[in-house]
Amino acid sequence: MTLHLPEAPAVPTRTRSFHxxxxxxLELLYQHRVLSTQQMHVLLTSPEQRARRPDYLRRHLGELHKAGLVSRVRAQGGGAGPGRVRTRPFLWFLTESGAEAVEEAGELPIRPYRVTPESVAGSxxxxxxxxxxxxIAFFEYAERLGHECGPLDxxxxxxxxxxxxxxRFEDDHVISDAVLNYVHVERGRRTMLSFFxxxxxxxxxxxxxxxxxxxxxRLYEYVPQGSDRARRQPNATRPAWMYNYPVFPRVLVVLDAAPPREGEPDRRPARLAARTEDLYAxxxxxxxxxxLKEDIAIGVTTLQQLQQHGPCAPIFTPLLRGTPSARPAAADFYLSTK
Structure with a gap:
């Protein structure tokens, strides 16, 4: 189905490439809610094009902005003052009209959440x-290694x-920051991976x-009981996660921290290493x-390691197996069946 963009008097004639x-x-913003210009530049271009300035993207986003489909705010940080504000990157998100246009196309699962300027500028x-x-780290390494992980995965x-x-909803559910799907391809063998x-x-x-x-x-063991236990069907003994995932996804904890202020030493590696040890304990x-340590895999890494080495490297510290001081081989967490 084609995504139809509303006409707007101020918008020049669009080319096929613009569409x-x-x-x-629009699909990226609908799925991921908020993206910076640079993040969109990476997800929308080939590796050869990424070294260039994203001027083409700014032009197209400007057209979408004029059409009332997207909006933007400046990112936080960088201090006060007009000059410093202008150096902050734009963060883009869909307007109500933009979200409706994506939903009308029917290409993505409907998500009722709507982004507002207040939510984008929030904490x-x-x-x-x-x-x-x-x-994006998974996306770029999949692209580099011939694996599969697209911008909407x-x-x-x-x-x-x-x-x-x-x-309360939060008491009855575990809300993952994201669920990510990845296909590892090696010598013609395809391994489908999922991560919480x-x-x-x-x-x-x-x-x-x-x-x-x-x-x-609790999620691994949770079996829905239903309102009438006496008439419960035999398949009601299946854990609820099996209805959504072919295997229980690996749990990936990615640690990050605010960078140090100018002139201060970078204590993040030591701080995050200590945090990993505390989590292990x-x-x-x-x-x-x-x-459940043989059934659930929980690994910890840092965003910096993930960006620098990629998800196939031995960058994960297991929380339920081994010791926090010894990193496993990549396959121990990343490609293990458990």
Whole structure:
């Protein structure tokens, strides 16, 4: 189905290439909610084109902006003052009209969430952009190695129920920062991988982060009971996750932290290493996760390592197996069947 863009008097005649780029840009923003100009430039171009300035993209985004399909705000940071504000990159998101245009095309699953200027400028802006960077790291390495992970192969904020009841939504579900799908291709053999991605920018306590990881243990064992247990069908003994995933996705924790201020030493590596050790201790002490350590794989890395070495490198620290000081081979976490 073709994505139809509303006509607008101020918009020049569009070329076929504009329509292609516009459709892809709108789909990206619908799926990922907020993207910087540079992030969109990476996802919409070939590796050879990425070294160039994204002037073409700014032009097309400007046309979409005039048509009322996208909006933008300046990214946070960089200090105050008109000059410094102008150096901050634009962050792009869909307007209500833009979201409706994507939904009318019927190419993507409907997501009821709507982005507003207030939500983009809110406290989770850095988290959202860093989560985009996680997906882009997988995307670029898949492209480089001949694997498969496209710009739409990760979905942010996916909720899975972990127990029956009518409590708060957050109490009855584990909400993954993203679910990412990846196809590893080697010598004609295709291995389909799925990840529950948890991005941690060291803004919550390790106790809260560990509690979220413990919720994946509940998800693994959760079997919906239904309202009438006496008449429950035999297949109701299947865990709920099996209806959505062929195998239980690996849980990938990606650590990040704000960069140091100018003139200060970069203490992030030591800080994130300590955070990894704390997570290891807390998850190892959880009875359920210890019992499920052969069924659930939880690995920790940093965004910097993921961007520098890629997901196929031995950059993961296992939380339920081994020790936090010894990194496994890449296959131990990345390609293992468990």
């Amino acid at each position: 292609t780029i516009a459709r892809r840009a 989770r802006q850095a988290h959202t952009l860093a989560l985009n960077d996680v997906g 990760w979905t942010p904020e996916v909720a899975n129920r972990i127990r029956d009841g009518q409590r 991605v948890e991005l941690d920018r060291a803004t919550m306590t390790t106790a809260r982060l560990a509690a979220k990881l413990q919720a994946y243990g 807390r998850t190892a002490a959880d009875v359920r996760l210890s019992r």
